[in-house]
Amino acid sequence: MWNEISGGVCAAKGFTAAGVHCGVKEGSSPDKNDLALILSEKECTAAATYTLNRVKAAPLYVTMDHLEDGTAWGIVANSGNANACCPLSHENAQTMSEAAAQVTGREPGDFVVASTGVIGQTLNIGAIQAGLPRAAAALNRDGSDAAATAIMTTDTRKKEIAVSFELGGREVRLGAIAKGSGMIHPNMGTMLAFLTCDCAITQEMLSDALHEVVARTFNRVTVDGDTSTNDMCVILCNGMAGNPLIEWKDENYQLFLEALEHVCRALSRGIAADGEGASRLVTCRVEGARSEESAERLAKAVVGSSLVKAAMFGADANWGRVLCAMGYSKAPFRPEHVDIAFRSQAGEILVCRQGDGLEFDEDQAKAILSQDEVIIAVNLHEGEDAAECWGCDLTYDYVKINGDYRT
């Protein structure tokens, strides 16, 4: 088991971080950090997942290239610009890693490069080059907060978490920061999530663990159905905890996997709760499924439905839209077996049994749906499998934020 601790990406031994303002976006507030740097004092085993969007931002290609040897020393990331779809995108992503290498005394290939923000506008690489020496000077063991705020775009809250757990008699620490609020419908990769750990683990085991966990966590979040061009989830492990190297899928691997899943799940929920314009976190839990895959597909269709999301905003117990979304999810199930309930801190109410609507207390339903987190609980009564997906409601503010984001 694990304990939540403070420190974010600096919780693990040997990692420092910093976040500074360098002015990537013209006219941006000097109070808003927009450049993050994370560095390990030892070489790290690294693994990553990337967006499956056919249109990938340049930093992803550069990162893929740099991680080909399975190692890295640090991460450089900016907000305010996605560095995607511009003639200079690729060159600028490379320049970014060169600049990071220069100020840290490392090689460009030692760095993961990430960007987030508007697509299709030329990156102000000069601002980043000018900001990096300051970022390097600011690197410290308490820098996770600053780095977490530096990668925020429309996020209203920073996403940061860390845990400690025991592996082979040694304390291992795993921490992370993430950003994500809009253009969230991860597919294999996700948003930006940077994880650091002092665990000793082989690249193969690390990559397997990351992919397995991402499939069950980040890939089960949707804010608006739009899979980003810049999704990336990276983990760096520097081995400084001194635990016996994880090289098989043994008990220690399992412990690491569980801690990793806890961290990624917390970040996923945080991203959904902070979805653009969101007023509440909406979780759909599908149980009684014949397979986890079906359960996931159904739950994702429900939390992804604009109509369900708008109803959640209005705290309206419109369960017909839940069943309708399940119906077009392409997952097999029998409508006539389905039970649907709404659940929150304020209680639980069954609104549909065996596919038919029940009479229910509208006031009670309203009270349940008015909470910060609402669970749509579906039971298919067809098997033993289950899955949970996370989203948020669709509000006026989503439209406001996205009606004029670019300018």
Place this chain on the structure above:
Amino acid sequence: MWNEISGGVCAAKGFTAAGVHCGVKEGSSPDKNDLALILSEKECTAAATYTLNRVKAAPLYVTMDHLEDGTAWGIVANSGNANACCPLSHENAQTMSEAAAQVTGREPGDFVVASTGVIGQTLNIGAIQAGLPRAAAALNRDGSDAAATAIMTTDTRKKEIAVSFELGGREVRLGAIAKGSGMIHPNMGTMLAFLTCDCAITQEMLSDALHEVVARTFNRVTVDGDTSTNDMCVILCNGMAGNPLIEWKDENYQLFLEALEHVCRALSRGIAADGEGASRLVTCRVEGARSEESAERLAKAVVGSSLVKAAMFGADANWGRVLCAMGYSKAPFRPEHVDIAFRSQAGEILVCRQGDGLEFDEDQAKAILSQDEVIIAVNLHEGEDAAECWGCDLTYDYVKINGDYRT
């Protein structure tokens, strides 16, 4: 070729229609028609397409049953309740056809039955039974308008069209009404669309024509990505035009197909333009594709993207979101070949060439995107195929309408 004429579903010989208020929804305005009846004076060849949602409303099953013999005499439809997912739904749909048969002196099996409105609430069948004698008494050759308004829910405009064209020396008339505003992401069937025609055509040819046209029209509309449980598109042809029977895919079939496509395309565009809360019609035209299927998939992803839709609301030339949506459409294309332009009555502006952003005049872009209809023109430069899909912008009013639709 065809000429647009008036008369809607009564344009074709031998059809009468009516729309009355019967009070399906408690407290609904007596000025809002909610019960439509359409009747032919001769037996019709009939064809239909239905939603592919796994959750289908009861009227669809009853209609499938009634159309099994390929014939029908009329259509009975209500708004205010979807008659879906209730213990009595199936029985009520049957009762509806029985009541329609009774007041018209026909058999229940002669009727198409359709419902639209909220899912999961018991249909007020008594109101429909009480209203049908009045509807039958009101049947007349000018009744299309009343029927068109009777099937509206959140629609702000009625959708009605008719055309006349020549077939084998005879004038043939084809007319239609449709409803659709929210829960619009048709898949094989669509919303409610009722078409009447006095053409003589075999059931096989009629069904082929309808499926072919629906695939290119209604199935290329999306308002919110939610495929309804009640989608249905039905065509009735009573043969009264006296044209030589269409029984092969000959020149006459082609003429009929073209007229049918014109009608369905106009209704599709009307539905998209009247999408819930919409302030403008958004068309995405993808050209230069290797296949029509790819072009359609790409265009549909673009008009279906919440982020593209919100940008269109803000008249924001955020083409990066267009390319991003194409990227996750799962259709093959090369981002580095793609040109993107925005077009409207106010002009045209190229914003992306070969996958990279261009400098462009923001004021000009704003003017182009501020029109009632905006075309997102994409050229893949990879082949000769093209497809067009229709949607609308995402506005505050969409959230407002759907935040509390049920109560």
